[in-house]
Amino acid sequence: ETGVTQSPTHLIKTRGQQVTLRCSSQSGHNTVSWYQQALGQGPQFIFQYYREEENGRGNFPPRFSGLQFPNYSSELNVNALELDDSALYLCASSLEFRQGYEQYFGPGTRLTVT
Amino acid sequence: DAKTTQPPSMDCAEGRAANLPCNHSTISGNEYVYWYRQIHSQGPQYIIHGLKNNETNEMASLIITEDRKSSTLILPHATLRDTAVYYCIVRSNSGTYKYIFGTGTRLKVLA
Numbered sequence: 001e002t003g004v005t006q007s008p009t010h011l012i013k014t015r016g017q018q019v020t021l022r023c024s025s026q027s028g029h030n031t032v033s034w035y036q037q038a039l040g041q042g043p044q045f046i047f048q049y050y051r052e053e054e055n056g057r058g059n060f061p062p063r064f065s066g067l068q069f070p071n072y073s074s075e076l077n078v079n080a081l082e083l084d085d086s087a088l089y090l091c092a093s094s095l096e097f098r099q100g101y102e103q104y105f106g107p108g109t110r111l112t113v114t
Numbered sequence: 115d116a117k118t119t120q121p122p123s124m125d126c127a128e129g130r131a132a133n134l135p136c137n138h139s140t141i142s143g144n145e146y147v148y149w150y151r152q153i154h155s156q157g158p159q160y161i162i163h164g165l166k167n168n169e170t171n172e173m174a175s176l177i178i179t180e181d182r183k184s185s186t187l188i189l190p191h192a193t194l195r196d197t198a199v200y201y202c203i204v205r206s207n208s209g210t211y212k213y214i215f216g217t218g219t220r221l222k223v224l225a
Contacts, residue, residue: 002157033212042201042215043158056212090157097211099146100165105157 002026004093004106012112013081021076021109025093031055032074033103034066037088049074050097078111086113118202123220126196132189134219136202139183145207147178149187151198152218158201161187192223 003026013019025032031050035043045058049068063079072093078085088110092103119137126132138147146165150158162169162176164185169176175188189196201218205211 004157035213042217043213045212045214048212058212088155092157099144099205099207099211100163102148102160102163103213104160105150107157108155
């Protein structure tokens with residue numbers, strides 16, 4: 001157990017819909033990163049939040065957006081869902097975003113788009 | 115961003131040491147090496163990380179070559195529960211210090 005929780009565990013949506021995934025970071029961690037993991041592949045970095053500000057973004061379109069709240073929990077929002085968005089979505093928290101500080105991952109949310 | 119190369123799969127007998135290699139020949143400056151493992155599509159589990167010196171914790175040891183171009187993760191006494199995909203990651207030094215995952219090594223521990 002890492003202390004990082006995610007909800008919901010599983011989700012089924014229809015193409016074109018919108019979805020919100022939630023992440024509660026480990027106590028005291030001010031940095032949250034989100035990753036997308038397609039079947040059979042390694043996780044791909046979506047974006048990172050540090051102290052409520054977006055701190056960097058991977059190669060994902062603007063329909064992927066996020067928020068970090070004052071308690072450092074976070075949301076990932078995906079608009080206009082596409083079939084290829086079906087994946088395991090992982091969030092990870094860390095004490096700081098810099099080198100030397102490891103990230104702790106939650107169990108993930110399995111999103112299926114039909 | 116530094117890339118890593120790992121063998122796609124390895125087998126190890128239960129009770130023996132599992133040695134998982136990783137090549138990161140383009141690593142630079144103060145970029146750290148991190149190891150994670152993932153079991154049955156759960157969230158990746160942190161194992162260990164290091165910069166230059168060898169590191170050991172309750173889970174594993176990390177041996178980094180002097181030129182830092184490769185490393186080896188050692189699980190001293192592998193058990194069936196160590197069967198997983200193991201990822202070696204060199205963390206980017208720019209901006210977000212994001213993790214760039216490769217495809218990892220699928221370790222199978224045999225009874």
